[in-house]
Amino acid sequence: MKHYDVVVIGAGNGGLTAAAATQRGGKTTLLLERHNIPGGCATSFVRGNFEFEVALHQLSGLGTESQPFVMRDIFNSLGVMDKVEFIQERDLYRLAVPGELDITLPASWKGLQKTLQEHFPEEEQAIVQFMDICEKVTLEGFLTLPKAKRSNNPEVLNDECAHFVKYGFRSALDVLSELFSNKKLITLISSYWNYVGVPPSQMLFSDLASMLYSYAVFKPWHIKGGSQSLSNALVESFIEAGGDVRFNCGAEKILTEAGGVTGVQLETGERVTCNAVISNASPLVTFNELLDHDQLPIKVQQDFKSRRMGTSAFVIYLGLDCTPEELGITAPSSFISSTLDWEAVSDRMEAFDSPLGGMITCYNLDDPDAAPPGKSQVALVCLQYGDVWQTVAPEEYVKTKYAFAEKLIDLIEQVYPKVRHFIEEIEVATPLTMMRYLNTPGGAIYGFKQTPEDSNLIRERLEGVNGLYSVGSWTSMGGFQPTYMAGESTARAVLKKLNQMEAQHV
Numbered sequence: 001m002k003h004y005d006v007v008v009i010g011a012g013n014g015g016l017t018a019a020a021a022t023q024r025g026g027k028t029t030l031l032l033e034r035h036n037i038p039g040g041c042a043t044s045f046v047r048g049n050f051e052f053e054v055a056l057h058q059l060s061g062l063g064t065e066s067q068p069f070v071m072r073d074i075f076n077s078l079g080v081m082d083k084v085e086f087i088q089e090r091d092l093y094r095l096a097v098p099g100e101l102d103i104t105l106p107a108s109w110k111g112l113q114k115t116l117q118e119h120f121p122e123e124e125q126a127i128v129q130f131m132d133i134c135e136k137v138t139l140e141g142f143l144t145l146p147k148a149k150r151s152n153n154p155e156v157l158n159d160e161c162a163h164f165v166k167y168g169f170r171s172a173l174d175v176l177s178e179l180f181s182n183k184k185l186i187t188l189i190s191s192y193w194n195y196v197g198v199p200p201s202q203m204l205f206s207d208l209a210s211m212l213y214s215y216a217v218f219k220p221w222h223i224k225g226g227s228q229s230l231s232n233a234l235v236e237s238f239i240e241a242g243g244d245v246r247f248n249c250g251a252e253k254i255l256t257e258a259g260g261v262t263g264v265q266l267e268t269g270e271r272v273t274c275n276a277v278i279s280n281a282s283p284l285v286t287f288n289e290l291l292d293h294d295q296l297p298i299k300v301q302q303d304f305k306s307r308r309m310g311t312s313a314f315v316i317y318l319g320l321d322c323t324p325e326e327l328g329i330t331a332p333s334s335f336i337s338s339t340l341d342w343e344a345v346s347d348r349m350e351a352f353d354s355p356l357g358g359m360i361t362c363y364n365l366d367d368p369d370a371a372p373p374g375k376s377q378v379a380l381v382c383l384q385y386g387d388v389w390q391t392v393a394p395e396e397y398v399k400t401k402y403a404f405a406e407k408l409i410d411l412i413e414q415v416y417p418k419v420r421h422f423i424e425e426i427e428v429a430t431p432l433t434m435m436r437y438l439n440t441p442g443g444a445i446y447g448f449k450q451t452p453e454d455s456n457l458i459r460e461r462l463e464g465v466n467g468l469y470s471v472g473s474w475t476s477m478g479g480f481q482p483t484y485m486a487g488e489s490t491a492r493a494v495l496k497k498l499n500q501m502e503a504q505h506v
């Protein structure tokens with residue numbers, strides 16, 4: 001039986017980063033992936049003349065060459081920075097609520113303040129205060145909170161993370177309503193709730209603050225060739241360092257003995273032994289399906305009882321026979337809503353009723369190579385929970401999917417009226433598509449529901465089986481940056497543990 005130091009289950013962002021880091025850190029690593037390509041959400045697919053980006057709307061955390069941020073270091077250390085070209089987006093987003101507001105926010109911290117003050121002069125001072133709070137909450141969250149958490153001492157927390165303690169753990173709506181009286185301004189600056197999956201009343205203020213700050217200061221990015229290029233680069237770097245990867249090869253069982261992992265059984269029936277398993281599959285799959293039932297730690301069982309499933313998404317991938325200008329697209333990312341009330345938009349996420357809010361991303365506005373000349377690559381998205389889709393009878397699925405797609409296009413056409421007119425290619429993904437490709441319960445794309453009372457800030461790691469680590473959107477926040485970071489930090493923990501074990505055996 002072949003032996004590896006580490007087996008990584010799943011080649012999503014978390015698994016890829018972890019595998020590349022453990023192999024490059026000197027530990028023999030096997031990477032297993034059910035699908036025939038790497039990336040999980042971070043993939044692309046081809047239809048006609050278009051290669052469609054599956055998931056990445058805006059990559060955060062990279063920073064510019066003159067002002068680098070955490071992802072640049074991670075990608076450098078994994079040897080992929082030179083293999084991939086990143087495309088900077090010029091705007092944060094446009095929010096269009098027909099008849100109410102239509103504002104584009106620039107990807108610049110100073111520019112953001114200026115734009116907000118121009119549109120909402122009566123809130124001038126509150127905007128300055130808000131931006132100061134966002135900056136401090138974000139910097140404390142990155143720089144001092146991890147140390148304060150480790151100290152387990154409330155005094156250290158209060159001294160070193162005063163703004164985080166005062167604002168960070170509250171809901172975004174709570175803090176914004178305290179600072180601002182203009183409802184349109186609150187709606188405008190809380191649009192990024194769509195990237196977390198819970199409306200402003202249920203979203204941590206610290207999540208909103210750090211997203212706004214990080215995207216505005218360190219810029220939003222696309223990737224040339226789509227996020228698939230980065231996933232491919234991570235696999236290449238992993239293989240160059242000597243790693244073994246198996247596609248079309250799911251893990252079937254995590255093997256244990258005396259409360260610790262001993263190996264993995266592949267779906268081919270083969271077995272390999274190992275000292276550590278890093279699972280990028282959802283913890284529900286990892287603990288309920290891959291482990292023998294009697295191995296499920298009580299702590300994890302109890303944790304699962306209080307978890308709620310995060311949202312999935314409904315996506316229409318469109319290849320349009322027109323330029324972005326012909327369609328009227330002025331910003332790569334737009335949020336579109338028929339109401340100022342994000343809570344009402346969120347309430348529709350569990351039903352087939354017409355969506356009240358959605359997003360549209362145009363990839364070739366900032367990167368002409370993202371579509372053939374004269375054409376456009378566009379994704380229309382609205383968040384949807386998987387439950388309602390799981391009630392659809394198989395023979396009704398196609399009809400239901402296209403009927404819902406019509407409703408989402410109706411919404412987007414309130415702002416970009418000629419979408420239907422220009423369609424050359426169309427592919428539609430529902431939460432059932434996400435379930436199939438990601439193997440996540442309900443097709444969840446951001447992991448568990450991230451509410452103030454259930455955020456990863458206050459949750460403990462899902463542990464209880466020696467040598468078994470979970471990585472990805474379920475153990476951190478969902479999204480590209482958090483899952484890459486989780487992969488890297490988990491790999492560091494695994495390397496440290498394995499090096500300690502080796503030192504003890506010398």
Ligand SMILES: Cc1cc2nc3c(=O)[nH]c(=O)nc-3n(C[C@H](O)[C@H](O)[C@H](O)COP(=O)(O)OP(=O)(O)OC[C@H]3O[C@@H](n4cnc5c(N)ncnc54)[C@H](O)[C@@H]3O)c2cc1C
Nearest residue numbers: 010012013014034040041057058250251281472473479480
């Ligand atoms: C439509 C859409 C839009 C999004 N937009 C953004 C955005 O703009 N910005 C952003 O930051 N985030 C966005 N996200 C979210 C982000 O893509 C995800 O949160 C993140 O990529 C999840 O990474 P992960 O590491 O959890 O792995 P996943 O992507 O969930 O991948 C897990 C992998 O594990 C594999 N696997 C599962 N079980 C097994 C098994 N038993 N054996 C082997 N392999 C297994 C799966 O096949 C899959 O490849 C979006 C997601 C979607 C779907």
